[in-house]
Every structure is written in structure tokens, then in C-alpha cells.
Amino acid sequence: MPGMFLNMEKILELKNLQTYYSTESGIAKAVDGVSFSLGRNQTLGIVGESGSGKSVTALSVMRLVPMPPGYFAGGEILWKGNDLLKLSEEQMRRLRGNDIAMIFQEPMSSLNPVFTCGNQIMEQILLHQRINHAEAKARSIELLHLVGIPNPAERFSSYPHELSGGMRQRVMIAMALSCNPALLIADEPTTALDVTVQAQILDLIGKLKADTGMSVMLITHDFGVIAELCEEVLVMYASRVIEKGAVQQLFNNPLHPYTRGLLKSIPRLGSSTKERLHVIEGNVPSAVNPPEGCRFASRCTLADDHCRQAQPPLVAHEQGHEAACWKVEK
Numbered sequence: 001m002p003g004m005f006l007n008m009e010k011i012l013e014l015k016n017l018q019t020y021y022s023t024e025s026g027i028a029k030a031v032d033g034v035s036f037s038l039g040r041n042q043t044l045g046i047v048g049e050s051g052s053g054k055s056v057t058a059l060s061v062m063r064l065v066p067m068p069p070g071y072f073a074g075g076e077i078l079w080k081g082n083d084l085l086k087l088s089e090e091q092m093r094r095l096r097g098n099d100i101a102m103i104f105q106e107p108m109s110s111l112n113p114v115f116t117c118g119n120q121i122m123e124q125i126l127l128h129q130r131i132n133h134a135e136a137k138a139r140s141i142e143l144l145h146l147v148g149i150p151n152p153a154e155r156f157s158s159y160p161h162e163l164s165g166g167m168r169q170r171v172m173i174a175m176a177l178s179c180n181p182a183l184l185i186a187d188e189p190t191t192a193l194d195v196t197v198q199a200q201i202l203d204l205i206g207k208l209k210a211d212t213g214m215s216v217m218l219i220t221h222d223f224g225v226i227a228e229l230c231e232e233v234l235v236m237y238a239s240r241v242i243e244k245g246a247v248q249q250l251f252n253n254p255l256h257p258y259t260r261g262l263l264k265s266i267p268r269l270g271s272s273t274k275e276r277l278h279v280i281e282g283n284v285p286s287a288v289n290p291p292e293g294c295r296f297a298s299r300c301t302l303a304d305d306h307c308r309q310a311q312p313p314l315v316a317h318e319q320g321h322e323a324a325c326w327k328v329e330k
């Protein structure tokens with residue numbers, strides 16, 4: 001139902017977040033004024049092209065943006081009412097993996113190749129939980145079983161290179177869930193996996209969310225994944241949120257031309273093999289020198305001089321459904 005999350009208890013809220021990078025070409029505005037909230041036991045999807053700011057938004061929440069060259073130019077990241085940008089690094093270390101956990105895009109580069117998968121799960125448990133080594137090992141094996149890895153006691157001693165891509169991703173999920181986080185951030189968790197394994201991983205995340213009551217922030221470029229797992233969705237373009245609302249609202253009535261273009265680009269079952277997919281012409285503008293007006297104007301068939309000169313604000317057009325576009329019909 002539209003607006004069903006408006007009164008939900010917020011555990012995470014971003015207010016005008018600005019995450020910038022110093023580069024040789026100038027200041028790159030990777031996240032430029034992003035605002036949204038996430039409720040308890042809610043799944044929020046963030047979708048957009050590569051370079052839209054999705055992953056940097058997630059890294060900002062985790063305070064994992066490399067500094068330098070990155071820095072926070074403004075805004076707030078409120079976790080249960082407390083601004084994460086004001087916490088010390090030691091306070092953030094206590095939060096990471098414990099209250100807020102993250103599944104990264106490529107598990108082979110995220111797992112340490114010289115330690116067994118079991119030891120890497122145990123390390124996080126021992127860091128945050130007051131239990132002994134034997135209890136941590138038993139918990140690690142239990143988690144490997146929970147995420148669907150066969151023979152978990154044997155796989156505990158396996159190194160990352162001995163596992164398939166799907167198995168490694170399940171190990172990453174086990175690590176993320178090891179301390180029962182209140183928020184799981186999944187940054188394109190199925191990108192490098194085949195279609196069958198993708199479906200298994202998505203089903204697993206949905207099941208674990210239902211079983212544990214955790215909130216999920218799911219970052220993807222796939223609207224099919226959004227439709228399957230999420231209740232609300234943000235569409236990002238060129239470092240900004242250009243549309244947000246309940247999934248059903250956005251699929252049934254996309255307001256922004258960019259969102260409509262993305263949805264038209266999805267292949268349809270039963271369509272002719274000779275039918276050409278819709279293509280959004282042009283490229284995402286540079287984050288170093290973004291245009292003054294609407295950042296989608298150079299690729300938009302509806303844009304006029306006003307669009308190119310004035311940046312549209314994100315405004316509500318129906319309950320819970322917002323878009324940043326001058327051309328949305330009133």
C-alpha cells in the first residue's frame with residue numbers, strides 16, 4: 001500500500017549526505033545530497049546504472065570510504081538517532097559487523113585467501129561476542145549450515161579458492177549474519193553468479209530477513225531483484241536520488257523519464273527475438289563537473305531549457321512517491 005512505511009520506526013536515516021572525492025581533475029561528488037530512511041524489518045532497494053552512487057552510499061553508511069581521497073562534505077547518517085559521522089573509529093568498529101553488516105560485490109576479493117572460511121567467520125564472532133573459541137567455532141559451523149553450505153563442519157576448514165562463487169557468497173552472508181545485525185547491506189550480492197545460484201542467494205536473503213527480523217538495504221542494477229525482495233525502492237542517477245516510493249507504485253506508475261527508460265530496457269518474456277531493447281542514449285555525466293540543471297537532461301527527450309538550467313527538487317506527487325523532475329504531470 002502506498003505510504004505504508006511512513007509511520008514505521010526508522011533505524012537508519014540519511015539527511016542530505018554528501019560524500020566527495022578529491023581527484024586530479026577536481027572534486028568528484030560521488031554522493032550529492034542523498035536523503036532517505038529505512039524502517040525496522042524493511043527491505044529497501046537502491047537501483048541505478050554503474051556510477052550512480054549506490055555503492056558509495058553503502059560505504060558511507062559503513063564509514064568505509066577511503067580517506068583521503070574521500071571525505072564527508074555534509075549531511076548526517078543517523079543510526080537509531082545517533083549521527084555515525086560523529087562517532088570515533090573505535091565506536092564504528094564496534095558497530096560494523098555487529099549492528100550493521102555488509103555483503104560486498106565480489107567475495108573472492110573480500111575474503112582473505114590465506115585464512116580458512118571458518119576462521120574468518122570466527123574472527124568476527126570473537127571480536128564482538130563474549131564467547132570462547134569452541135563456542136565461536138560451533139556458531140560458525142551453525143551459520144554455514146544456515147546459509148545452505150553442505151558438510152559445514154568440513155567446509156569450515158576450506159580456503160576461499162576451494163569453493164565455488166556461490167559458496168563463497170554464502171560464506172560472506174554467514175559472516176555478515178554472525179552477530180545478528182539489525183541492518184544487512186547487500187551490495188549487488190549476485191552480480192558474479194549464474195542465474196540458478198542468484199535465485200538461491202536471493203531466496204536465502206529473503207528467508208533470513210523473515211526469520212531474524214533484520215532490515216535489508218539491497219543495492220542492485222536489476223529491477224527483477226527489486227521486485228522480488230523489496231518493499232520500497234530508490235532510483236539513483238548521477239549521485240542523486242531521482243525517484244523513490246513503494247515498489248508497486250514505481251512499477252505501476254514510474255514518474256521520472258530515467259526510471260521509465262530503465263523499465264523499458266528490461267527484456268520481456270514472449271517478446272519477439274527481433275524486437276530491439278530500449279536504449280537510453282548518452283552517458284552519465286561526470287561527477288567532477290555535473291550540469292547545473294537536471295543531471296538527466298542531456299539524455300532526456302522531454303528536456304527543455306528550464307530542465308537544463310534548474311535542478312529539480314525531489315517532491316511528492318502521491319503519498320510516499322517522490323520524483324525529481326520538472327516534467328511530471330501534476
